[in-house]
Amino acid sequence: MSFKIVVIGTSLGGLSALKIVLGNLPVDFPVPIAIVQHRHKESTNTLxxxxxxxxxxxIREVEDKDEILSGYIYIAPADYHLLVEPGHFALSTDEPVSYARPSIDVLFESAADVYTEQVIGVILTGANQDGMQxxxxxxxRGGTTIVQEPATAESDVMPKAAISAVTVDWILTLSNIASQMVKLCYSS
Incomplete structure (x- = not known):
């Protein structure tokens, strides 16, 4: 079975966590990656x-109706929900979910609806429970779930919430998350 998308959610401490995960991926990583990192709505493209x-x-910040292509890492823009639709992304300014827009739950749930078992969901460090649902x-929906080992997270609230709610497939350190993503996406 081949994966169609990797979705990653993170909040507090996410920048340093993402640098490690993304930095350990090969240049020919075959599956598109979409990321929700909680940030202030006035945030610029610095991320x-x-x-x-x-x-x-x-890496590109998503614009509405962007096609989902491999070889890219997509970032939710500040103050917009990022949704997966068949073959492309959509942006929404619906109400915040878990006090967040973009919301990890919105990205993950839409990816699960569209690509069912062909989704890898990854929860990294964060200080709230967004992403758990x-x-x-x-x-x-039969997808694959990976959560950062809470003891290694800058804020363990989000990983612990995910682990308490879901029988996750792997609980790993950041560098092991990258190597597990590679194993999954190249063996499929």
Whole structure:
């Protein structure tokens, strides 16, 4: 079975966590990656620039109706929910979910609806429970779930919430998350 998308959610401490995960992926990583990192709604494109320094994959902030292409890492823009639709992304300004827009749950649930078992969901460090429901839905649809080992997270609230709600497939350190993503996406 081949995967169609990797979705990653993170909040507090996410920038340094993402740098490690993305920095350990090969330049020919075959599956598109979509990321929700909680950030202030006035936030600029600095996140894209900072992450681009860590990876050879191309990083872009999503624009509405962007096609989902492999070789890219997509970032939810500040103050917009990022949704997966068949073959492309959509942006929404619906109400915040778990006090967040973009919401990890919104990204994860839409990915699970569209690509069912062909989704890998990854929860990293964070200080709230956003992502827990979305990861549960990915698991329920037959997708693969990975959570950062809480002891290694800058804030363990989000990983612990995900682990308490979902029988996750792997609980790993950041560098092991990258190697597990590679194993899954190249063996499929």
């Amino acid at each position: 894209q620039d900072l992450l681009q320094q860590s990876t050879l994959l191309k 979305g990861l549960k839905k990915i698991k329920a």
